[in-house]
Amino acid sequence: MQRFRDFAFDWIAWAIFAAIPAVIFWQSATSLAEQDAASGGPMENAALYPRIVASIMAVLAAALALRLVLGRVQQRSPLEARAGTRPALVATGVFTIYLIVLPYAGFHLATPVLCFLLFWLLGIGPVAALAGGIGLSLATAFVFEGLLNVVLPVGAFNIALFS
Amino acid sequence: MFDLLREGLPLFLVPQALVLTMLGIVAGLVIGVLPGLGPLMGIVLMLPIAFHLPPIAAMGMLIAIYIGGSAGGSISAILLRIPGTPLAAATLCDGFPMAQKGRAQDAVGLAVAASAIGGLVGGLILLFFSPLLAKFALRFAPPEYFAMALLGILTIAIVSEGSALKGLLAGALGLTLAMVGTDEFTNAYRFTFGNFKLSSGPHIVAVVVGLFALSEMFFQIEAAGFLARPNVQRLRISFRALRLLGHHKFNLARSALIGTFFGAIPGAGGDVSAFISYATAKKLAHPNEKYGEGAEGGVVATEAANNGTCGGALIPTLTLGIPGDASTAVLMGALILLGFFPGPELFRYHPEIVGGIFVAYLMGNVILLVVGILLVPLFAEVLRVPKAWLIPAVLLFSTLGTYALQSSTFDLWVMLTFGVVGYVMRRAGFPLAPLIIGMILGGVLESNFRRSLLISRDGPMIFIERPISAAIITIDVILLIVIVVSTIRSSRKRGSVRTEEEPAR
Numbered sequence: 030m031q032r033f034r035d036f037a038f039d040w041i042a043w044a045i046f047a048a049i050p051a052v053i054f055w056q057s058a059t060s061l062a063e064q065d066a067a068s069g070g071p072m073e074n075a076a077l078y079p080r081i082v083a084s085i086m087a088v089l090a091a092a093l094a095l096r097l098v099l100g101r102v103q104q105r106s107p108l109e110a111r112a113g114t115r116p117a118l119v120a121t122g123v124f125t126i127y128l129i130v131l132p133y134a135g136f137h138l139a140t141p142v143l144c145f146l147l148f149w150l151l152g153i154g155p156v157a158a159l160a161g162g163i164g165l166s167l168a169t170a171f172v173f174e175g176l177l178n179v180v181l182p183v184g185a186f187n188i189a190l191f192s
Numbered sequence: 193m194f195d196l197l198r199e200g201l202p203l204f205l206v207p208q209a210l211v212l213t214m215l216g217i218v219a220g221l222v223i224g225v226l227p228g229l230g231p232l233m234g235i236v237l238m239l240p241i242a243f244h245l246p247p248i249a250a251m252g253m254l255i256a257i258y259i260g261g262s263a264g265g266s267i268s269a270i271l272l273r274i275p276g277t278p279l280a281a282a283t284l285c286d287g288f289p290m291a292q293k294g295r296a297q298d299a300v301g302l303a304v305a306a307s308a309i310g311g312l313v314g315g316l317i318l319l320f321f322s323p324l325l326a327k328f329a330l331r332f333a334p335p336e337y338f339a340m341a342l343l344g345i346l347t348i349a350i351v352s353e354g355s356a357l358k359g360l361l362a363g364a365l366g367l368t369l370a371m372v373g374t375d376e377f378t379n380a381y382r383f384t385f386g387n388f389k390l391s392s393g394p395h396i397v398a399v400v401v402g403l404f405a406l407s408e409m410f411f412q413i414e415a416a417g418f419l420a421r422p423n424v425q426r427l428r429i430s431f432r433a434l435r436l437l438g439h440h441k442f443n444l445a446r447s448a449l450i451g452t453f454f455g456a457i458p459g460a461g462g463d464v465s466a467f468i469s470y471a472t473a474k475k476l477a478h479p480n481e482k483y484g485e486g487a488e489g490g491v492v493a494t495e496a497a498n499n500g501t502c503g504g505a506l507i508p509t510l511t512l513g514i515p516g517d518a519s520t521a522v523l524m525g526a527l528i529l530l531g532f533f534p535g536p537e538l539f540r541y542h543p544e545i546v547g548g549i550f551v552a553y554l555m556g557n558v559i560l561l562v563v564g565i566l567l568v569p570l571f572a573e574v575l576r577v578p579k580a581w582l583i584p585a586v587l588l589f590s591t592l593g594t595y596a597l598q599s600s601t602f603d604l605w606v607m608l609t610f611g612v613v614g615y616v617m618r619r620a621g622f623p624l625a626p627l628i629i630g631m632i633l634g635g636v637l638e639s640n641f642r643r644s645l646l647i648s649r650d651g652p653m654i655f656i657e658r659p660i661s662a663a664i665i666t667i668d669v670i671l672l673i674v675i676v677v678s679t680i681r682s683s684r685k686r687g688s689v690r691t692e693e694e695p696a697r
Contacts, residue, residue: 038619045613046361049368056383066380071645075375075382078638082371086364092679093357103355103682106620112416120413124587128604144584151418151580165585169592177244179596 036097038106043097047090053083116150123147135184140166196323196539200248200547204555209249213552216256217559218567223257224264225571226582229408230277231261232519236404237586239397239526240593247530247545252552254526255506258519259556262462262499263307263564266491267571270299271424279462279498282470286483286490293486296425300568301433302488303495306444308561309437310496313448314455314503315554318510321456322546325511326539334643335655337513337535339664341637344514346671347458349626355682356675358622366630367637369394376635377642389602396525396631398594398606403624404518405590406611409583411618418580427572431565440492443473451497455504458516462498469497503553510534510546513636518625525632 033040057076061067067076096102127143145162149155167190173179175191183189203209216238223234234257242250265277270287283303290299332340345367349359372383373393384390437444447469454465473493474483481487505516506523513535515521524534532538532545539546594607614624648654656662 036620038616039621041616042620042622045616046365049365052383053368053371061380061382064378064380066375066378071642072377075378075380078641079368079371079382082364082367086361086368089357089361089364093361096357101682102621104621111414113414113418116416117410117413121410125608128601128608131604132601140588144588147584147587148580151413151583153419153580161581161584165588169588173592173596177241177596179244179592180599181592181595182601 032098032100035100035105035107036102037108039093039097039102043090043093046086046093050083050087050090053079053086057083120147120150123150131182131184133185135186135188136170136181137166137188137190138184138186139182140170196543196547196550197319198547199544200549200551203246203248203544203548204252204551206249208246209252209548209552210555212245212249212253213256213556214559214563216253217260217556217563220257220260220262221264221267221560221564221567221571222574224261224277224280225267225574227268227272227274229261229586230265230279231258232522233404233408234258234261235519235522235526236397236400237589237593239400239522240596242526243397243529243597247527247532248548248552250530251523251527251545251549252556254523255549255553256556256559258523259307259311259499259502259553259560260564262311262502263304263495263560264571266303266307266495267300267568268575270303270491271296271572271575272422279466279501280494281463282466282494282498283491285470285494286485286487289484289486290488290491291425295486297427297430297568298433298436298488299491300427300572301430301565302436302491304564304568305433305437305561306440306447306492306495307499308557308564309444310448310451311499311502311557311560312554313445313496314452314500315550315557316503317449317452318503318506318553319550322507322511322550323539325507326536329512329536330540331660332536333658333661334640334647335658335661336664337636338640338644339655339661339668340512340514341633341640342668343664343671344458344508344633345626345630345637346668346675348515348517348629349623350671350675350678355621355679357679358620359626360675362617362622362624363626363630366627366632367634369399369627369631370634371638376639389600394606394610395594395597395603396529396628397597398603399610399631400522400525400628401590401594402607402610402612403614403617403627405586406607407614407618409587409590410611410615412579412583418583419578421576421578424572424575427568429566429568433565436488437492440489443477443489443492444496447473447493447496448500451500452504454497455501455516456507457504458508458514462501462517465501466494466498469493499557506549506553510538510549511536513633515629515632518628521625521629521632525628528632 057067061076123146131139141162144165145158148158148161174181220234223229235254265275265280266283269275269280269284270291273288275281287299345363349363350356374391375382450469451465470493473489483490505520508514509520509524515524594603644654655665
């Protein structure tokens with residue numbers, strides 16, 4: 030258990046890498062086979078190359094697992110909090126909520142709130158954070174909406190300022 | 193060589209391309225100055241904007257950021273003893289002592305001027321060698337392209353930070369991401385899980401922004417110190433450095449050549465070339481120069497080398513489609529998304545684009561020399577801006593840039609997902625550069641692999657029946673042996689706690 034804790038991030042990364050070959054073989058046997066693209070010559074077989082990459086990846090993941098089990102990884106990666114881990118997690122949560130809300134609230138409503146919350150979270154006073162949030166939101170919207178003609182999410186209220 | 197320049201010059205000499213190259217240099221310097229960011233982050237942030245521009249204006253801007261960012265890291269190394277980028281790590285050996293002796297002005301001026309001239313030397317070599325290499329590469333057929341793409345992935349895996357095993361895994365993840373979407377031969381949907389938004393695969397820019405920019409913002413917040421304002425010496429505009437540089441002509445030329453040489457080797461990178469160049473300059477210097485105690489030659493050697501690397505790294509990128517590092521991988525990705533695939537065919541069918549890129553690179557370095565020195569006071573001021581203002585701005589810019597690619601919130605979710613993946617990978621000591629290079633080269637690797645098998649009468653033997661392919665495959669095998677041996681050797685060492693976070697690479 031101690032070894033798992035010492036190399037926690039390595040194990041999380043390993044889980045991602047180990048899952049990928051499994052998904053490739055599974056999809057080759059199901060989805061690609063159903064599309065009649067998992068057998069035949071090099072032109073007809075869309076699963077040939079993915080299976081080779083998946084096999085190599087499985088071998089590499091097994092080698093990494095062995096090194097982790099034996100504790101033979103040069104640097105440990107414990108799941109330890111740092112000085113700013115809590116605000117970093119909060120910022121990630123705020124950003125995730127922003128992505129959920131964005132299509133409904135629209136860019137011009139959701140973004141000043143996001144920027145204000147981030148500035149405030151990072152220690153800027155509420156008034157400066159509010160001014161900064163609105164200013165940053167407007168400035169970036171001007172560049173993308175006004176200059177680059179990007180249609181930013183208008184949301185349920187159909188708000189577009191610079192286009 | 194001159195034909196290329198003649199073809200490319202008119203495309204570059206338009207106000208939009210000129211202004212954007214100049215802005216790219218300024219943006220690159222500012223991003224390079226800020227510790228934790230760097231040329232790669234600058235290119236990543238501006239990549240989405242580049243797609244709204246004509247090809248040479250877009251590439252001029254991105255290459256200018258690459259050049260400016262490579263030079264900018266020296267300023268914080270000299271003033272704060274914190275290299276803005278890993279490229280400038282060797283610069284602080286003499287740059288910071290120079291600043292402590294009250295010569296910060298000279299050190300920064302020398303760093304900027306040496307960077308620009310080193311970059312120009314790299315550009316001239318790029319200009320001379322690229323057409324020759326591209327001409328040779330015209331003999332390449334699918335087996336050779338397959339072997340070269342494999343070489344690119346293996347090299348970057350072996351020289352990236354961390355273990356080669358982790359580098360290979362990251363590269364394999366990149367290859368996997370490149371498979372997602374519609375198979376070009378059968379039109380079958382691969383690994384899309386019924387989601388039509390994945391029918392072209394995850395957008396590479398969303399992946400790159402997530403991996404590098406988002407994970408970096410998380411690291412920056414984790415490091416705390418949001419409102420800290422470093423005490424930075426005030427600087428003024430001075431061209432005295434150009435006169436000082438005249439005392440280091442041989443050092444400058446040698447270092448630029450070392451940088452270009454190492455840049456042309458995929459994976460070697462600017463930080464390696466800067467340290468080798470510094471060590472060479474120190475070894476050949478007169479003892480009175482006192483390297484390590486504020487020698488001008490030390491700053492010249494490292495900065496000329498790390499910007500010479502930029503020109504060198506563009507040689508395999510443009511001629512063979514094999515990027516030398518993560519920055520050139522993203523530049524190559526930008527060129528592909530603009531509709532031009534790097535390689536000998538680019539030189540044959542689009543000489544104006546190659547020429548335009550060469551002119552942009554050379555002019556970028558000339559602009560760096562002038563603008564870099566004129567704006568030195570501004571860059572010193574940038575260092576005083578607290579992180580609390582920068583992080584949300586970078587995050588919002590990344591978000592909007594990614595959204596603007598296809599006006600799709602789906603890309604934002606891809607970005608966030610890869611932000612988390614990038615953070616976990618970096619905490620676990622996985623290099624990110626092989627992932628990006630794997631993703632960019634994945635399509636080349638697969639299509640040429642399948643085409644080779646199709647034209648072969650002996651199955652996989654085609655890869656060793658053709659002399660050029662056999663030679664490259666031999667190098668691939670040697671590299672694999674090196675990776676296996678180094679992995680076994682490093683397995684004998686026990687773990688140690690990681691104390692300092694490496695910037696994303």
